[in-house]
Amino acid sequence: MITGAEFYNVMVAVVPLYVAMILAYGSVRWWAIFSPEQCTGINRFVAVFAVPLLSFHFIASNDPYNMNVRFVAADSLQKIIVLFAAAISYARGGATLDWAISAFSLATLPNTLVVGIPLLTAMYGDFSASLMVQIVVLQCVVWYTLLLFLYEYRAAQALLLARHPGFDAGSVVAGDRSASSGCHASTIAPADEMSVTSSPQNSKELHMFVRNEDASSVPHDASKEIRLTVSSPIAESGGGEERSSSSTAMGSLQEIPKTMGLTKMILIMVWKKLIQNPNTYSSLVGMVWSLISFRWHIGMPIIVEKSISILSDAGLGMAMFSIGLFMALQPKTVSCGRSATIFSMAMRFITGPMAALPQGIVTFVFAKDYEVLPTVLSTGVIFGMLIALPITLLYYIVLGM
Structure with a gap:
């Protein structure tokens, strides 16, 4: 059973994140401090500098030679099963390609970096942070790359079908x-x-x-x-x-x-997208440095470490601030309809192995970029952030019985 001290540790880790998000929301919706153009600039800063450097910090501090193979394999197996089920549903006509991709995002790609690491560290100790970093590494390098490939495939299919309606959709x-x-x-x-x-x-x-x-x-x-x-x-x-x-x-x-x-x-198209994403560089450079650092026990030069930490330390708060700005700019919290909301929440909080965590922000960024059900993913991000804490506590109490 959860104790009062454990509950307080969870609050210490999570409440500051919500404070940053609420302040950002009020800055736009209640106090009109930031204009939409200024919000765009803040979000751009977070996407280009804060979150990539935050990712680099966690990935570079992870020992790649001491990873939990069973944990990583279990997480990868779950993602493969969901991907296979989505592919079968699409092939049999049970779901469109848009919904197949979105269902994969909702069920397998949670917010492990911004919310998962501080939350699970408070619940289960420092060792859980190492597990989350391992998931972050695979998510950035493998699964986001796969998601981007699926979006590029869908965009290519739509483009060629628009010019040649007689083509088979599955062969574009x-x-x-x-x-x-x-x-x-x-x-x-x-x-x-x-x-x-x-x-x-x-x-x-x-x-x-x-x-x-x-x-x-x-x-x-x-x-x-x-x-x-x-x-x-x-x-x-x-x-x-x-x-x-x-x-x-x-x-x-x-x-x-x-x-x-x-x-x-199509491989060249995907490559173009990858080399434009700062998170790709932060993940790969972080992995390379961790391989070198933990292999030969080399410490990062202090001047380099301080240059990175000055922004990465602010990355967590700025990421939550960015979520609040995004929420405030939406015309309404639930913008995809009741049925789609229920489906997306069921996929998020029931199917995924880290179901208590809200939807990953990057998945919405991709969905908006390719205009593939962005309202569904935005609802997953917003609604997930609002109910993630009570859902997390519920899971924590049930698992502790």
């Missing part, structure tokens, strides 16, 4: 998003830019150009040509042969996503 793997990456989208050339030419072997060659809409913004070799050779029946002649060959060629376009060329394109 090319495309990019100009709104999220700052570049113009790579597109498949319209039908009038495809040409069919004759070859000496009584076949037709269909030329399809994959080009960038703004050629001046990318290297010259960004435009690629994919050539398909389609056999032509010699029994037909004249215009009939041309039409038959063209139809066969157009049908063969559904095989294009199986080629290495378009697979390479």
